Amino acid sequence: MGKSTVFNMLTGLNQHVGNWPGKTIEQKTGVVNYKGYKIDLVDLPGTYSLTANSLEERIARNYLLKNRPDAVIIILNAATLEHSLYLLTELINLPIPIVVGLNMMDVAKQQGFQIEENVLSAALGDTPVIPIVASHNQGLNKLLDAAIEVSQHPNQTLSQKYRITPSDYPHQEIQKQITSKIQGKLPAIYPTDWIALKLLEGDSEITSMVKESAPETWKSIEMLLIDHEDTFLDIAGSRYAWIERLVRAAMTNPRKGTISLTDRLDKIATHPFAGLLLLIGISGAVFWLTYTLANPIVYWLGNSIISPLALWSKSALGNAPFWLQGLISDGIINGAGMVLTFLPILFFFFAAMGFLEDIGYLTRAAYVMDRFMHWMGLHGRSFMPLFLGFGCNVPSIMGTRIIEDRRARILTIMLSPLVPCTGRIAVITFLAPAFFGKSALIAVWGLVSLNLVILASLGILTNKFIYKGKRTAFIMEIPLYHVPNPRTIGLFIWNNLVEFTKRAGTIILLVAIVMWWLSNYPGGNIENSILAQFGHQLAPLGHCLGWQDWRITIALLTSFLAKENTISTLSVLYKIEESGNLAANIASSLTMPSRLGFLAIQMLFIPCVATVAAIRKEAGTKWMVINILLLLFISFSAGAIIYWGLTLLGVK
Amino acid sequence: MTNNNRFWQNRFHPRNNPIEPDYNSNIVRLGQLENGQKAKIIDFQGGPGFISRMAILGFIPGTELEMIQNYGRGPIIVSVRGTHVALGRRESWHIRVNKPTS
Numbered sequence: 001m002g003k004s005t006v007f008n009m010l011t012g013l014n015q016h017v018g019n020w021p022g023k024t025i026e027q028k029t030g031v032v033n034y035k036g037y038k039i040d041l042v043d044l045p046g047t048y049s050l051t052a053n054s055l056e057e058r059i060a061r062n063y064l065l066k067n068r069p070d071a072v073i074i075i076l077n078a079a080t081l082e083h084s085l086y087l088l089t090e091l092i093n094l095p096i097p098i099v100v101g102l103n104m105m106d107v108a109k110q111q112g113f114q115i116e117e118n119v120l121s122a123a124l125g126d127t128p129v130i131p132i133v134a135s136h137n138q139g140l141n142k143l144l145d146a147a148i149e150v151s152q153h154p155n156q157t158l159s160q161k162y163r164i165t166p167s168d169y170p171h172q173e174i175q176k177q178i179t180s181k182i183q184g185k186l187p188a189i190y191p192t193d194w195i196a197l198k199l200l201e202g203d204s205e206i207t208s209m210v211k212e213s214a215p216e217t218w219k220s221i222e223m224l225l226i227d228h229e230d231t232f233l234d235i236a237g238s239r240y241a242w243i244e245r246l247v248r249a250a251m252t253n254p255r256k257g258t259i260s261l262t263d264r265l266d267k268i269a270t271h272p273f274a275g276l277l278l279l280i281g282i283s284g285a286v287f288w289l290t291y292t293l294a295n296p297i298v299y300w301l302g303n304s305i306i307s308p309l310a311l312w313s314k315s316a317l318g319n320a321p322f323w324l325q326g327l328i329s330d331g332i333i334n335g336a337g338m339v340l341t342f343l344p345i346l347f348f349f350f351a352a353m354g355f356l357e358d359i360g361y362l363t364r365a366a367y368v369m370d371r372f373m374h375w376m377g378l379h380g381r382s383f384m385p386l387f388l389g390f391g392c393n394v395p396s397i398m399g400t401r402i403i404e405d406r407r408a409r410i411l412t413i414m415l416s417p418l419v420p421c422t423g424r425i426a427v428i429t430f431l432a433p434a435f436f437g438k439s440a441l442i443a444v445w446g447l448v449s450l451n452l453v454i455l456a457s458l459g460i461l462t463n464k465f466i467y468k469g470k471r472t473a474f475i476m477e478i479p480l481y482h483v484p485n486p487r488t489i490g491l492f493i494w495n496n497l498v499e500f501t502k503r504a505g506t507i508i509l510l511v512a513i514v515m516w517w518l519s520n521y522p523g524g525n526i527e528n529s530i531l532a533q534f535g536h537q538l539a540p541l542g543h544c545l546g547w548q549d550w551r552i553t554i555a556l557l558t559s560f561l562a563k564e565n566t567i568s569t570l571s572v573l574y575k576i577e578e579s580g581n582l583a584a585n586i587a588s589s590l591t592m593p594s595r596l597g598f599l600a601i602q603m604l605f606i607p608c609v610a611t612v613a614a615i616r617k618e619a620g621t622k623w624m625v626i627n628i629l630l631l632l633f634i635s636f637s638a639g640a641i642i643y644w645g646l647t648l649l650g651v652k
Numbered sequence: 653m654t655n656n657n658r659f660w661q662n663r664f665h666p667r668n669n670p671i672e673p674d675y676n677s678n679i680v681r682l683g684q685l686e687n688g689q690k691a692k693i694i695d696f697q698g699g700p701g702f703i704s705r706m707a708i709l710g711f712i713p714g715t716e717l718e719m720i721q722n723y724g725r726g727p728i729i730v731s732v733r734g735t736h737v738a739l740g741r742r743e744s745w746h747i748r749v750n751k752p753t754s
Binding site for chain 1: 698700701702703704705706707708709710712713714715720721723725726727729733734735736737738739740742743
């Protein structure tokens with residue numbers, strides 16, 4: 001809670017987003033230059049505990065144990081103090097100096113209670129407790145001061161810290177017995193009493209590690225553990241009992257039965273019916289705003305920047321060889337440059353999503369959608385990554401990490417490419433006006449709905465026939481609403497746009513160049529090019545679906561590299577002249593049924609290469625292959641059904 | 653929707669729950685509480701993974717919960733230790749609480 005805000009406030013643009021080594025979970029690192037110190041900050045995954053229930057928790061604790069940072073800053077949420085203190089009770093068992101940032105003190109005051117940080121600090125063995133308001137950058141310097149201070153006297157802080165270990169749980173004796181059994185038998189990075197505690201908590205990762213490292217004593221340890229199977233609740237219970245005492249001492253005017261703003265807003269936002277209407281309204285507003293605000297900019301960029309630039313470069317390079325002129329003007333500027341004009345769409349979409357996430361609305365959306373996600377054997381949490389997929393499928397697949405259960409996670413990953421991303425929506429909104437005239441808007445909505453209907457049906461069928469109605473636990477904390485932080489939203493937009501631009505600058509640029517080359521050699525014109533020959537080979541496929549023009553087939557194939565390529569490839573292949581309108585030229589070569597069929601295939605086709613790579617990383621090669629084959633099948637069946645259906649109905 | 657819901661009720665309603673029948677006693681399922689009712693947790697019926705996740709969030713036998721939102725179907729929201737937590741309908745049947753007096 002507020003951890004990311006603190007991290008963003010401290011590092012700003014000096015942060016690097018990557019992955020944890022060998023893991024798919026996002027790792028943010030950053031550098032702060034403060035008072036002559038160069039501080040490396042690592043944003044550990046947000047967790048409730050250090051028990052290996054989830055990948056995040058494993059990453060967080062392995063980082064702490066293996067890398068032994070100089071200090072750990074833990075951000076407690078004053079508004080939900082008891083929950084955030086649980087992680088602290090786990091941290092103080094580790095030999096690492098701690099600094100506590102007490103966030104949302106403003107919210108606490110609003111709710112009429114106060115937390116005395118001195119009392120907390122004293123109870124924590126003089127661990128520094130710094131009240132902060134992360135979103136207003138209050139107290140963050142003091143937080144850094146304290147972190148520098150403790151990191152310079154680790155031994156002193158640690159000895160103080162150990163005095164307050166909440167170890168009055170009833171199974172202390174058994175912990176001691178286990179500790180003596182494993183003493184010296186495990187890698188030195190693990191504190192022995194901590195291992196014993198984790199064994200008693202039934203931690204799967206630690207259990208198998210001990211089994212491997214100390215096979216000769218494992219039998220006797222196992223006997224002890226079996227005798228005390230119920231220890232976990234005792235340990236968690238004693239931690240919470242300790243927390244309750246701490247909170248009672250440190251909190252004045254604890255909250256009474258006041259109805260907060262959050263409660264009032266949630267009367268609507270989480271209501272089964274009103275909440276659903278609100279969600280539909282908000283989603284509608286997001287898309288309407290995104291496209292209303294972005295489209296004029298997209299057209300302006302295309303017509304006033306990219307096209308003139310291409311023309312200018314052609315004349316400026318008038319004396320240059322043919323290949324250089326064509327490559328730069330048709331290949332790079334018109335091809336890859338055109339794709340960059342979609343950036344405004346992504347900007348507004350991610351701004352809206354960042355805002356909804358930051359104020360805390362997306363959790364409510366997940367809650368409201370839980371009932372519907374159950375039809376697919378998923379639960380509310382799967383809704384958030386899927387919704388993000390309207391922007392781009394890659395963050396959507398990355399985002400499935402919030403789903404703890406692997407089965408539900410795989411299904412969400414398999415379904416997410418069916419959410420039409422901005423790339424695909426940009427392609428159909430670009431072509432629809434020329435294809436369908438006045439009915440363009442209906443066609444676009446129809447195609448988007450088709451994707452969503454197929455997504456839902458696929459989910460329901462998978463649940464019914466493959467997973468046979470198995471379900472996973474839905475447990476989700478509902479945070480208080482809070483005032484959005486411009487910096488957090490700004491960085492969310494920035495990181496996503498940088499990702500997109502990187503792709504446009506690398507893979508899309510490469511495809512545009514290759515396409516240009518393939519379509520101009522040998523001979524210097526498209527009709528005799530390598531691409532044309534390949535396209536003619538695939539002609540029978542196109543004939544089945546009603547398009548006679550091989551250029552459409554090629555454009556579709558290049559959309560595998562990036563969905564937006566359809567446009568850039570078509571603009572390279574149709575060689576937009578000053579007079580002609582690209583979409584109109586394409587429309588003239590297709591009949592009405594084949595236009596719809598083509599766009600349906602475009603919408604349902606194999607995910608782009610970046611998405612495929614993300615699927616492989618998150619779910620493995622097997623699922624990646626299944627996903628490609630599945631979408632290939634779905635897209636061509638849908639295209640063929642639409643084309644032949646409409647043709648048989650006599651639509652022209 | 654209705655079918656789906658009936659499935660829930662049949663399978664997880666205390667009357668039909670094969671784990672441990674507990675009708676005619678002072679024990680009810682969390683999912684049976686009405687909005688605003690408070691009750692203390694008695695125990696859980698579920699695997700160690702489920703119990704561990706609940707315990708970390710502060711759901712421990714003896715802890716008092718307050719039902720914030722329960723519309724009889726779909727997920728519920730309870731208040732535990734000052735925080736609102738959403739639980740699926742099934743999870744709400746896997747937590748047994750004492751029968752609230754009011």
